[in-house]
Amino acid sequence: MTNDLLGRHRAVLPDWLALYYEEPLELTHGEGRHVWDAQGNRYLDFFGGILTTMTAHALPEVTKAVSEQAGRIIHSSTLYLNRPMVELAERIAQLSGIPDARVFFTTSGTEANDTALLLATAYRRSNTILAMRNSYHGRSFSAVGITGNSGWSPTSLSPLQTLYVHGGVRTRGPFASLSDEAYIAACVEDLRDLLGHTRAPAALIAEPVQGVGGFTAPPDGLYAAFREVLHERGILWIADEVQTGWGRTGEHFWGWQAHGRNGPPDIMTFAKGIGNGMSIGGVVARSEIMNCLDSNSISTFGGTQITMAAGLANLNYLLEHDLQGNARRVGGLLIERLRAVAAQVPAVREVRGRGLMIGIEITKPGTDEADPRTAAAVLEAAREGGLLIGKGGGHNTSSLRVAPPLSLNVAEAEEGAAILENALRSVR
Template identity: 80%
Template sequence: MSDRHTGDAAALLRRHRAVLPEWLALYYDEPLEITHGEGRHVWDAEGNRYLDFFGGILTTMTAHALPEVTKAVSEQAGRILHTSSLYLSRPMVELAERVAALSGIPDARVFFTTSGTEANDTALLLATAYRRSNQILALRNSYHGRSFSAIGITGNRSWSPTTLSPLQTLYVHGGVRTRGPYAALDDAEFTEACTADLVDMLGQTGGDVAALIAEPVQGVGGFTSPPDGLLAAFREVLLEHGILWISDEVQTGWGRTGEHFWGWQAHDQAGPPDMLTFAKGIGNGMSIGGVVARAEVMDCLPANSISTFGGSPITMAAGNANLNYLLEHDLQGNARRVGGLLLERLRAASAGLGVVREVRGRGLMAGVELADPHTGDPSPKAASLVLEAARERGLLIGKGGGHATSSVLRIAPPLSLTVAEAEEGAEILEQSLRSADNELGGESAQ
């Protein structure tokens, strides 16, 4: 890799800090300007090439500069860029038909937004209007977006800047399998304990609860997930009370977990959710989000509404082309096969390293939880060390985690990742983990 320490990057960083908020996070001690990409690789302003294992936060789902998507965007841009939802839109209807059919929700209706945050906002609006209640159940360690209402149901202190909220949120156990009071239980006992906790909480609430919102795999929380079937057990309890189930599929949708097209399908014993929200990957970088809901829920609003930018012709063209490519090339199957290989390699690479507490994940959605080798406490320092070391070796990854720390490496490459690229990335991660372990005085330093 060539030298990255140039005046141009430093000047751009100064300009960034002069006009943008302090709380707008940037990765790396010397932040990176990405100028272009192709396939699973991106380049910075200095011409350095990186293998991309984060995809702009799980958003570049198929590949950078995918010809089918760029062609669809270019052709649509040559016709018309924008009309708004006040007019009929063929690309929007076509994508809505396909998403409704793929969702598994009967008599489904689709509303398009511009982000996952906005999608979750809409789902909360629908649920509270339908149930005439502002009480929401959410999982501990959850994250559902950065808007005022989404922050109000976020069970992750690192991403909750205010306690004010239009909602009354009740947090239940279940999102984190290996920490907390039920961690020592086996999967069946864990599910039983979390369900009993839910029943107990509902027995103490005043009024009707509107909905449970849950990520099947918690994204910002560090790619944690409950045992398969836990949300189905929750669903049985919810149905007794008429409470809706919202599955937040912003990060888990479109086959990324490999095993299923949607994350909720790992818990499908009780059938599909009442609503699911999506975003990120479907647009492959274009701003698309949305909600799928049963017609009676979607149509419950007693007032008019529109979306100025949701469902725009150009983003819908991109979404249709991207979905075509995903399905025609069986990228869900690729996520299962190559993701399984990557997870196996990461577990082997982490063996004997005191800095690694756990390697977990599904498909091309892997989390490596890091800890202080001496105390076992979550270690944001270790995560930062690995993040920087991987970049120096030509690999981009993410980080996240709960407990007010970012101590988990988040690994989520485009779903077209090849076996050779998975091996290359795993080798870089092994070197970077060993480097961090050495620096922190772990076993590899002995």
């Protein structure tokens, strides 16, 4: 029984290990864009295991690849040659746009960002990092030290000196009233001023779209403008593509490409969707950066054969079926549908996003004050209607996050939008 499992969960797992819903769900199986709980209830999944089930639940091509690889060898560590790892690295290096790229695989986005920080600080001989306000980069000791969202940073202790930059949230803060062009100019001047008061940082790390922060984003071109300033000083740009990668935004394969006027980032991290639920993360960087470490290293579980087989099958499916294009088309319809609903719901401050990465910010009507209680009520009401969504945001977790698998079809988008409409209206 679920209640028995909840009691056992609370008895042996940490109190800070968050669970959704007043009555938490045990999901037992899934297919396509749907999942089922232990009581047999069926849900349309608009969160995909926090954007990890990027393509579809129980995708036959991935399931087959995992099964066949498990029948041969599951794991050997990086101390041995690994054909699936080399093949996936070759594909990712080519897709990254980074010249002479090298790829290192990890088991999570947290570990990928941790590795990127190691590379940047070693290469630049500096432990100063620039990060964005409202950002999230993982739960390791170094990652929480650069996270600009207090709700997800449990300690102020850090091996890094972190300086936070304006720009990740377009509609809040001192520059919100400016035009996009003026907003970018103001953020660039703030960056220049900040750099005038500190030792040379190693890197700027930034999510093109802030995931845990509530799917917020700057105007297109901000990071390109930042990069001009960074390049003048030799400071690296790390693009955290853990949530934006693999075509989720629809308009681009990578989120950085909306800011790509000056070329690709120096370092890029990825995770979540590439394995369609299997535990894959990684770092792509120029060879001189990746190879700057002067000591031995391995990865026990990063790049293991079974996860690489899943990643290859999933990437092939994604490209062959143009799921980026599907995210653009179906996501565009879904965003417009949700904006039409939001215009009639005073608690919705903003519907934002692109592709199948959509945020719905909930505030107290007529104000900019966060309303996490109402956001939580909408989450519950959506579940009661048969829809699973996420939540996030830097202002007391008052944004709903909508990120279905990229194979979502129009009928399912309409169904999910109707459930969300009912949920939003039910808590007015």
